[in-house]
Amino acid sequence: MSTTDFQTAREALGARLRELRVEAGLDGKDLAARLGWQTSKVSRLQNGQQTPTRDDLTAWATALERPDVEAELHGLLSGLGMKERNRSWRRQLAGGHRGRQEIGVKLTGSTTRIRGLETSRIPGLIQTPEYARVVLDGLAEFRGIEPTTEAAVEARMRRQDALYDPEKTFHFVLCEAALYHRPCPTDVMAEQLDRLYNLVGQARIELGIIPFGAQLRRSPAHGFWIYDRRLVIVEMISEELWLTGEDDVTLYERAWEWLSESAEYGTIARRLIGRARASLVGLT
Template sequence: MSTDFQTARVALGARLRELRSEAGLNGKGVADVLGWQRSKVSRLETGKQTPTASDLTKWAQAVGRPGVATELRGRLVGLESQYRSWRRQLAGGHRARQELAVTETMATQLIRGVEVSRIPGLFQTADYARHAFEANAEFRRIPRDVEAAVRARMRRQEALYKAGKLFRFVVWEAALYVLTCPREVMAAQLDRLTGLIGMDTVEIRVLPLGAQLKRAPGHGFWIYDRRRVIVETINTEMWLDDEENVGLYERAWDLTAEAAVQGPQARRLIGRARASLELD
């Protein structure tokens, strides 16, 4: 979990504890008023659990300060605007998040990205994307709106053909070998990737496994113009809008791209991965 996110959650918990103490209640007392388990009160106050907006409204009422609910909910919105749990974003399936990605992409002129274990969504074939959504739905135990999600992802790719846009991506060579789909699907995906090299709106670089690096690519990330960075973890998607973080990820992108190859060299690495599939 992000240190910044946890720090903000602990600060919110401290504020809840402060309000409870000012009301002359102990943990058991506020739990009794709310009808909650004492353990929930403890988790909220120590920053080990993220409260819901309803939790915060009820807390404000329980400590006799209903007017402070607006402040508490504002803190929560600020926390969640940067750190968005996948549990909430994907509660109804993948489609809504994919529609958001379409909007974000259309509003952006330059997208730079690094992917270390998969093909970037903007370059995926429908079959590759379908297997990715199927696997994620099973892992997260969420509704399977796979076909709607695939259609949205394919619609997002229309941006690749719009003049004035630029998509600059670094794909770690290992990602070309990660099989999350049948071999024939991966073969078609690698063919698609090769076919995109040379487009005037697309720059694909491959980071060789043996490249000399100034900084190892710890995880994937996408930079939207110079206004936002989106980073995925297993449980959270971070939307970082502050200048310091954007600048930090820009430096990380530059160092990774510097060690990567493009053009004919990138084609050769993709071709080698394609040949390793050994299809009949």
Template sequence: MSTDFQTARVALGARLRELRSEAGMNGKELAERLDWQRSKISRLENGKQTPSHEDLAAWTKAVGKPDTVAELQGRLQGLETQYRTWRRQLANGHRSRQELAVAETARTQLIRGVEVARIPGLFQTADYARHLFIANAEFRKTPRDTDAAVRARIQRQEALYEAGRSFRFLLWEAALYAQVCPREVMAAQLDRLSGLIGVDTVELGIIPFTASLQRTPAHGFWIYDDRLVTVETINAELWLDDRDNIDLYARAWNWLQESAVYGHQAHRLIARARAALALM
């Protein structure tokens, strides 16, 4: 969880506590009025749990301050904009998140990305993407809309061939070996990746296992133009649009780029991973 998100959630909790205190109620009394567990009141007030919009509406009504609900829900909206839980994003399956990615890509001229354990979605074959979506739905216990999600992901890839766009990606060599799908699917995926080297809108760098690093590629991230960074964690996706975070991730990308190889050297690393599949 980002520090900025947690700080904002603690501030929201403090505001809830203030409203309760102004109403002359203690936590136990408010919990009884709302028919909630006392522990929920404590978690919300101490920034340990993110309230829902319904929680805020019920809270303001219970403390006699329904006019403050717009203020509180505005604060919550700010949290949700930056910190988007997968539980909410994938509540109806993967398709809607993929369609959001299509729209975000359409309004972007330059995408820079880093991936450490998988092939970037923009470069995935349909079969590779299908295995990832199935596994992710099983892990998160979300609705499975695999075919629709794959179609949306492939639709997004049309941007790779549009003049005036640029896609600059860095791939940790480990992603060439991660067995997230059957060998024949991975082989086709590596062939696809190799074929993208030389496409005029694509710049693909591979960071070798043996590269000297200024910093390690700790996790993947994508930078959209100079306005947005997205970062995936296990439970949420961060959408960071403040200047400090954008500059920080741009610097991380630049440092990692210095360790990457391109062109025929990148081809050689992909070919080596492709050959290794036959030995498994």
């Protein structure tokens, strides 16, 4: 993990600590007194200026009488130490999806150009709340983890605020299958496709669709996300890959270029989305 992304993850952990304190109705001084710490330590941890220990996080949860969040906090801390490429979902999601979503909020906030490819589902950055809710519920059930769905959906929607930041640009490419694969009820999918249709042509947001019959220079083996030129994230079934090496980033950029050149944009993209939307008519 780069220094920037380490700090991003540490700030996400600090933000979660602050939120828990506020929910408990305590100010920093009161919490410090309960913990037997200096107030400055509470401040540093909340502001992402100091890395907590596991014992610090256990003490924080205990002082707030929230033993239910201890695993979540430990999972966020484990993420800070993941310098390796392979980042286990089991460790990252120890306390549910919320913590990983908060890291996504910070990561998106520190990036000016995001490129994303998805092969079979709608990207989180442009999901509707209901679509996101169904997807996160399903993932929690699949992984057998705590379904912190409402908090995770709230964080995912907050992350989408970045779409309206004039300093940022986004380029999404979806395989046409993502318009038809339904992890959700028909009405939820219809609303999601309506949102995609309306995103086509928006300022600073490019949305391309690779049609079923497109000729490809390289097939899309899996989805991936490129953050500026510093980080590529690949979501696998059991883990995420966080790739920061120059060779890895360059290779994924080449894959991105080859795939995005097969995508359709503008009027044709709208037509493809509209066709998928029309296919839902009459389904229950």
